[in-house]
Amino acid sequence: MGGVTVTDAPSAQWVPQDGAGRLAETAQGKCFTSDLSVDEFILVRESGFVPLGLVMGTSMYHLGLQYAGWKQSVELTTLSQAMYAARELAIERMVAEAVQLSADGIVGVDLRRVGYVGAGEVLEFLAVGTAVRFEKAPGSLRAPSGKPFSSDLSGRDFFKLLRYGWAPTGLVMGSCVYHIAHQSIRQTLRQAGQNVEIPQYTQAIYSARELAMKRMQDEGERDGAAGIVGVRVEENNQVWGEHGVEFFAMGTGVRSVAATTTSTLPLVVPV
Template sequence: LNKLGLNAGQLCLGNNVLALGVFKGIGAGLSNLAGGEIEEITKLVHDGRTNAYNRMMEEARRYNGVGLAGVTFDLINHGGNLEFIALGSTIHQSAAGASDRPSFSTSANAQALYCQMDSGFTPHSFVFGNVAYSIGVGGNIKGAFRGLKRGEVPQYTQIFDRTRHLALTRIKDEAKSVKANAVIGIETTIMPFMGTQEMMMIGTASTHPALNGYFNDPVTSDMTNEELWNLVNIGYLPIRLVMGVSVYSLGLASGITSSLKSLVGGQIESLTELLYEAREKALERIEEDAEKCGADEVVGVKTRVYNLGGGLVEFMVIGTAVKKVAGITTRSDTLPPQAIIQDRETFVDDTQGGNISLDKSRMASSSKTQRGPISIIITIVFVVFYIVVLMAKRH
């Protein structure tokens, strides 16, 4: 921060406690059955985080900082009531006097902020986009029948692809609202939430003079700010965060074959081919996205695998499409050591007590909330059986 003419200030916190409520809970349950986005949950989480963020900004104004860095969210379950927390650190200008209000907020910490600004990006506002979603009964039933056959299950692929892109669309909308032409340093979290899954993206809405043509469709990047600096240094700029999704079923026959094969050991060819094909399909989709936006390369590619249960596996590939731009480079030729030396955590608490932070579930498989088609079908069968028994007793 000192190299930017800035000084670290006070830690700021904002919180908001919300409950879903009975009527909203019923609406969310019905939406969960239908599948796709669960708007009631999405809105609840968005409002809770927005209120916490606004309270944090009010506290930052009282400290007369010029900005707020390292903004992040946390979520704690207090016996069914959800506490949304926003945290950040105020920044003060070394030479100038106090400011009556922060001029920017960013998800970047001090080190990442240096890389961001030295790359030519001016931070404006911390932004986020979220979506809560479920496969639903309809998707599960269709997927169940399709899942009997080996290969991709389009119903699942479409639901996951469409809903996850909603989070990206919403973070871009927030960037447009603050007149930014880029969202950089995007971090994505997927976690189980109230019987659904929630996908959240956070990042920093920024402007870059070479991206003036992107104010109506802001650039998105999930590269770290250190990676961003290195790319800009050799003349590349990010264009779009790209995602590819594919959901595959092992199939009934292949599943039986692989189960028998696992008893004797050796390579399970059907499973090997299936998983390879699924990954290739997801990679093809991000390449198609990159070509559509005129990118030269896709960098920082990450793959995630989720066991959906019932013999279904989801593959998600995420990366950043970049483009070579003439005359682009960083302000400095090299990064100072302070910008790349990482801090180590000195306090680790794995007990978490009775208040479990739902944001700690990043590594949890989606199978915790998406149990696949079999569980839903079994539930329906039991409900129908119960109704038939009741009707038989009445007659």
């Protein structure tokens, strides 16, 4: 079995030797692989796209240190940038594999975060999806950048999007890691036994969410998207404890195109 020797940090376009061999076989028209369900596979085909094979990208990231004052509610910019960069590397490497298959896009993308026991400062981000090609006019529905688009929409949503004249431009995201100020002992005693809002938590969490959403929206505009669909916002404080929280926003940027199919959505009856 082949391997890879890494002397420097791999680039965003880096594909390991073993992966390159698998992709070369897939590009030759051998049996494709896909993480699509049967229903999703049929609907992607109905949309005019041919599945080419599974593509993936990964990034193992060590998070640095950043300190904030005990009474400060403030963004931890070093950590925000690290969490974004780690995810971006995983997605870009997945797209690099799709380029090797001459794909027009990637559908059904799953972006996962994997933590390791006893190593809270080390995280892995893994992006997996199915590379596809537009059968009627290969290359015509790629992202405005000329690279394959990426989308986390289901096969059903992908079909409906194209049916009504919209196409993905790519995954867009925003991240914000925020430190929430501690309460003073006096505040804690004053609130004991009462139902009362904790204002520093409310304000900090609201600010963190807004920053993540704004960054996702700005990225969509830079990528040429007219809008973003399927947005989800996730909260995580497993790494930093109760006074450190990350908000992560992600969705699929879309633009208006000519409809690729006139088919109606098939009725899928469960067995």
